Amino acid sequence: MSFRTRALIAAVTGSALLLALSGCAAAGSDADSATASGPVTVTFWHAMTGPAATELDTLVSQFNEKEAGKITVDASFQGTYADVQTKYTAAVQSGSTPDVLMMNDISTGFMVDSKKTTPLSTFTDKDSSFDADSFPPIVSSYYASASGGLAAMPFSVSQPVLYLNRSLVTQAGLDPDTPPTTVAEVADWAEKIHASTGAYGMTMNMSDSWMIEEMSASGGENFCTPENGRGSDKVTGLDLTSPTQVTFMRQLQKLFVDGTALNPGTDNSAMTSAFASDKVGMMITSSGAYTTADPSKTASKVAAFPKTSDSKDAGVVIGGNALWISGDGHSEAQQKAAYEFLTYLHSADVQAEWASATGYLASNTAVADTTVGKQSLSDPNVAAMADQLANTPASQAAAGCRTGAFPTVRATVIGAFNQIVEGADVTSSMKGAESKAADQIAAYNTAAG
Amino acid sequence: MRQPTRRSSTRARIRGALLYGWLVAAVIVVCFPLYYIFEGALTPTAWLDQGLEGLLPVHLTLDNVIRATQVIPLGRQFGNSLVVTICQTVLQVAIGIATAYALVFCRLRGTRALFLVLLSSMMIPAETTLIANYLTISSWHLIDTVPAVFLPFVASALSIFLFRQAFLSFPGELRDAALLDGAGHFRFIRSMLLPVVRPTLISVTLVSATAAWNGFFWPLLVTNSPDNRTVQVGIAQLSNAEATDVGVVLAGAAMVTLPVLIVVLLAQRFLAGGITAGALK
Numbered sequence: 001m002s003f004r005t006r007a008l009i010a011a012v013t014g015s016a017l018l019l020a021l022s023g024c025a026a027a028g029s030d031a032d033s034a035t036a037s038g039p040v041t042v043t044f045w046h047a048m049t050g051p052a053a054t055e056l057d058t059l060v061s062q063f064n065e066k067e068a069g070k071i072t073v074d075a076s077f078q079g080t081y082a083d084v085q086t087k088y089t090a091a092v093q094s095g096s097t098p099d100v101l102m103m104n105d106i107s108t109g110f111m112v113d114s115k116k117t118t119p120l121s122t123f124t125d126k127d128s129s130f131d132a133d134s135f136p137p138i139v140s141s142y143y144a145s146a147s148g149g150l151a152a153m154p155f156s157v158s159q160p161v162l163y164l165n166r167s168l169v170t171q172a173g174l175d176p177d178t179p180p181t182t183v184a185e186v187a188d189w190a191e192k193i194h195a196s197t198g199a200y201g202m203t204m205n206m207s208d209s210w211m212i213e214e215m216s217a218s219g220g221e222n223f224c225t226p227e228n229g230r231g232s233d234k235v236t237g238l239d240l241t242s243p244t245q246v247t248f249m250r251q252l253q254k255l256f257v258d259g260t261a262l263n264p265g266t267d268n269s270a271m272t273s274a275f276a277s278d279k280v281g282m283m284i285t286s287s288g289a290y291t292t293a294d295p296s297k298t299a300s301k302v303a304a305f306p307k308t309s310d311s312k313d314a315g316v317v318i319g320g321n322a323l324w325i326s327g328d329g330h331s332e333a334q335q336k337a338a339y340e341f342l343t344y345l346h347s348a349d350v351q352a353e354w355a356s357a358t359g360y361l362a363s364n365t366a367v368a369d370t371t372v373g374k375q376s377l378s379d380p381n382v383a384a385m386a387d388q389l390a391n392t393p394a395s396q397a398a399a400g401c402r403t404g405a406f407p408t409v410r411a412t413v414i415g416a417f418n419q420i421v422e423g424a425d426v427t428s429s430m431k432g433a434e435s436k437a438a439d440q441i442a443a444y445n446t447a448a449g
Numbered sequence: 450m451r452q453p454t455r456r457s458s459t460r461a462r463i464r465g466a467l468l469y470g471w472l473v474a475a476v477i478v479v480c481f482p483l484y485y486i487f488e489g490a491l492t493p494t495a496w497l498d499q500g501l502e503g504l505l506p507v508h509l510t511l512d513n514v515i516r517a518t519q520v521i522p523l524g525r526q527f528g529n530s531l532v533v534t535i536c537q538t539v540l541q542v543a544i545g546i547a548t549a550y551a552l553v554f555c556r557l558r559g560t561r562a563l564f565l566v567l568l569s570s571m572m573i574p575a576e577t578t579l580i581a582n583y584l585t586i587s588s589w590h591l592i593d594t595v596p597a598v599f600l601p602f603v604a605s606a607l608s609i610f611l612f613r614q615a616f617l618s619f620p621g622e623l624r625d626a627a628l629l630d631g632a633g634h635f636r637f638i639r640s641m642l643l644p645v646v647r648p649t650l651i652s653v654t655l656v657s658a659t660a661a662w663n664g665f666f667w668p669l670l671v672t673n674s675p676d677n678r679t680v681q682v683g684i685a686q687l688s689n690a691e692a693t694d695v696g697v698v699l700a701g702a703a704m705v706t707l708p709v710l711i712v713v714l715l716a717q718r719f720l721a722g723g724i725t726a727g728a729l730k
Contacts, residue, residue, distance in 0.1 A: 043673070045673070050687065053520070076673050077685075078673070083670075090579070090670060
């Protein structure tokens with residue numbers, strides 16, 4: 001075979017392949033071209049899995065039915081929040097961002113810094129039917145934008161609470177209906193439960209620094225300086241060595257070192273099933289774990305997150321996710337349709353459905369007056385969670401830290417805390433974490449410009 | 450002299466017993482996760498949550514599998530995974546053979562430098578090329594299509610390297626003889642070269658195929674709609690951080706593991722041979 005024949009074969013094979021591929025491409029890529037006159041397609045990327053994914057699909061199809069002929073929401077799962085963030089970064093560079101993006105609590109700083117979204121307040125300012133007071137105060141302050149109003153639409157809200165295993169607590173001679181209210185009391189109860197039942201006294205999330213953040217807030221302490229990133233300046237470092245923080249970390253250290261507390265490592269579901277199967281007396285974790293931790297809804301008592309000081313700023317930082325509307329490269333019609341979708345998801349009836357199906361807390365205060373909401377709140381445990389959310393003061397400490405470097409520094413802090421629960425000195429370990437985190441935040445701030 | 454013999458035979462027996470004990474322990478460690486996946490896939494979550502009792506295969510049902518297929522379009526995604534795996538493997542192997550052949554037999558100038566360039570591409574972590582690949586795929590308007598999943602991986606430096614090492618050991622005289630008899634390049638490759646390097650061919654195919662089948666992050670990145678996704682991405686939606694339905698997750702895992710398991714069991718002797726191929730040259 002001569003060189004020419006071979007070259008010809010190669011060329012023909014190559015172009016045949018390309019043709020085949022472009023054929024596939026043409027079939028798949030015409031979804032995003034919504035014309036101004038026809039129905040508007042809103043693409044929506046989310047990170048919901050399991051039962052929450054099923055419920056979200058139901059809500060989306062209800063909305064599509066309601067807006068038939070005008071708006072079609074095209075929802076799709078995009079992996080974990082970290083995956084969504086990577087994918088979104090890539091999409092920003094190629095100009096293919098979705099109309100609506102779901103992002104988790106701690107990525108709020110990153111989303112604000114990326115400046116690729118239109119603040120929700122742009123739409124709510126023009127919408128007379130929008131009620132800014134329909135959110136619990138701490139929810140509005142968590143997602144507040146620099147210009148006032150909201151940066152994104154809060155969708156799923158959760159808070160950590162204290163779960164007590166009724167039978168283990170009673171066996172230890174304690175009354176689950178007068179639960180401990182401070183971390184010091186929790187430590188005391190944990191020792192008693194461990195001593196008299198042999199089960200672990202308590203457990204909490206250890207996969208990242210979430211609990212350290214929460215216990216700082218529940219002592220009225222800022223986690224980040226300056227001002228938790230809530231003032232006019234960007235966050236430049238972490239604050240981990242205030243007397244309140246050192247005290248609660250020493251209390252926790254003792255529990256872990258002497259084997260009273262169960263360290264679940266990175267496996268949160270192992271922690272929840274240990275609680276559900278009577279191996280742990282108390283558990284501090286998300287309100288969202290309720291249905292898994294206590295399927296019968298009567299074996300446990302849900303109490304408020306323990307405080308670490310009696311400061312009036314003390315509160316509990318919210319978690320969960322919010323919905324962001326893309327700005328750059330998205331037409332006004334698309335953004336408006338996206339806003340329609342978000343207000344639908346915020347409406348009292350939808351929030352009531354969402355909360356009851358997923359275990360998230362309702363982000364609309366009017367949910368208490370809906371039929372579904374009333375039914376959920378008849379469970380005293382759910383009512384305790386709702387009370388905690390409603391009563392959290394909108395303080396700087398309780399609003400929590402906002403920095404785009406949050407996902408990075410969380411790993412640094414939990415690394416240091418893992419050494420502490422192995423016996424390392426609290427102050428020096430946390431000083432080390434403070435300086436490492438300051439470098440990481442500086443690197444992020446330089447990159448973000 | 451009888452005693453030492455007996456002692457040494459006792460010693461050999463103890464050594465044998467220890468060895469078998471160790472092997473049995475190793476088999477349990479390796480096989481337990483597989484057992485758990487398949488047993489768990491067929492056992493209701495309520496039983497799995499019981500702890501040790503859940504490990505006994507007494508409550509078998511297809512319920513988990515059915516629920517898993519209700520959450521995600523598994524059939525369609527299985528099809529996509531098959532298309533991706535076949536296309537990626539066939540192209541990787543074909544391009545690998547062609548490139549290695551050119552490098553070894555065609556006596557071109559600068560092949561050594563070219564080979565080093567190819568090898569150096571193996572040193573670049575995949576994460577760093579992620580965004581660049583995404584932008585390329587996006588500029589070709591292939592985002593959210595099946596070809597986007599395998600296109601960046603149709604040529605692999607590793608396969609080229611493995612084929613080159615295998616081709617190097619092919620006797621030059623045999624090739625000369627074939628050429629004298631009038632065999633062209635394709636004829637030579639098909640009738641002489643590939644039969645001789647069959648173990649390498651099979652192991653490269655298997656390694657490429659398992660890598661293609663198991664891909665997760667790239668397929669997630671370049672596809673948006675469930676219908677264009679591979680099954681690995683699909684089953685990710687089954688697990689949930691706070692409300693884990695273990696049975697459904699295991700059902701998904703079992704369905705994804707099964708094809709790879711069958712292929713590996715059928716061809717394992719080639720797989721182990723291929724990994725060390727070229728290591729001692």
